[in-house]
Amino acid sequence: MPNRWRGVLIRFGERELETIDRFCHENNVKRADFIRNAARRVMNNPDSVNGVVKSRDDGIDILPLMDSITMLTQKVENIEKGLSSLLEGKKLANPVAKDRIAELILKMKQKTKENATTVDRLRDQLKRIDSSIEPFLFASSTDGISVFDEVLIELQQRRELNRDLKSGIIKW
16 A cells, blocks of 8 residues: 655754754754654654653552662672682682693603704693693783793793794704
């Protein structure tokens, strides 16, 4: 069934028209389309006034609902606190992981017959030997440097190995 269009006279005050024109200009909308859509919205939602749906007071007590929302908020906060404490616990595991990685590197140094290796090959060998240290072999988005890199720096400072940063080669 085709639509029959009829013209309707709508009068706006100067300020209202300026506001509509400014909105239409900022959003690249024609004034007629804006007014037509606003009229349709009001006609399709008779229970809304200025975009807010009217409701009648049925005497319903909303305090239990508000209390349950407060309880949920507290539970979420407790979960966040638990997660932050877990992350702190992981940071406490770093010294243990450092010691383990250093120990494994020094054992590999003693057992290997080669006098050089690459950082990637050493990382892969450490993963194969002990999979529990794998999270500490790579840098995270928050830390920026991995525990593995810290250990390599410490071993280089103790002159246990010599690491070339450009090529990634480690000499024993």
